[in-house]
Amino acid sequence: MNDQYKYFEKTLTPNIARELIQELFAGQTVQKQEIMRVVVEKHLERGGLPTIAQRNNPVTLGLWHMKREGQADSSSGDNWVIPTSSQDDESVDAEQDDLDPEKIIGSGKQAVYLYYYPAYQRLAELQGKEIWACKIGKSRNDPVNRIVSQTRTALPEFPEVGLIIKTDQLNLMEKTIQNILKLRGKQMDDAPGKEWFITSPSEVERVYECIFENL
Incomplete structure (x- = not known):
């Protein structure tokens, strides 16, 4: 245990996982399972805390973000190539760093996304509700870039993807x-735009599973 560790007593997140992947595997070709094992092991050894995420593994999400930004490649199957990062490669937009998706499903080059502001979720929880204001949109390219462009100065907190x-x-x-x-009466009539609904990520995921998963 090392209390000098940058992420001492911090839970493992995709951003922390990404830093550890770059530190531990730069210049190597490694199997995904080995990356996942070593990253978690090193984080805990240094005094970090395990992930609290109940959905996507933070190491998997870290790899996904690295691949999206050209910092990793998985074209050889289960083996991941982690190139040696230059200073330019390590300079990542801070706003995008704060928008790690909670869950990624499906397959394809485009994306439908759902984001919300944590304040609305907290209010719903206080009221004993499991649904709150969420925006559902689409992006032909990087959905995180699309969300950043919409929310950069909208409210004094980052949205959750x-x-x-x-x-x-x-x-x-x-x-x-x-x-x-x-049809379920979920659309918010008083919201700016027509893409806001009183729903939740899990409800939208269930809609996807019912309609599209087996197509």
Whole structure:
């Protein structure tokens, strides 16, 4: 245990995992399971705390972000290539760092996304509710960039990216999910725009599973 560790007594997150991956595996080709094992092991050895995430593994999300930003490659199957990072590679936009998706499902080059502001979720929890204001939109490219561009100065807190659904049926998936929520009376009539719904990441995931998962 090392109380000088930058993330001493911090739970493992995708951003922490990404830093450890770059530190421990730069210039190597390694199997994903080995990366996951060593990152968790080193984080705990140094005094970090295990993840509290109940959905995607933070190491998996860390690798996904690295691949998206050209800092890792998995084209050789289960083996991941972690290049030696230059100073330019390590300079990542701080706003994007704070927007790690809670869960990524589906497959494809485009994405339907759901984000929300934590204040609305906290209020719903205080009221004993499991649904709150969420925005459901689409992006042909990087969904995180799209969300950052929409929320950069909107409120004095970063949004939470509750769900990203990767797809090659972008318009169909977005409209289908939104229309089902409308039929359930979930659309927020008083919100700016037509993409805000009283829902939750888990409800939208269930809609996706019912309609698209087996297509």
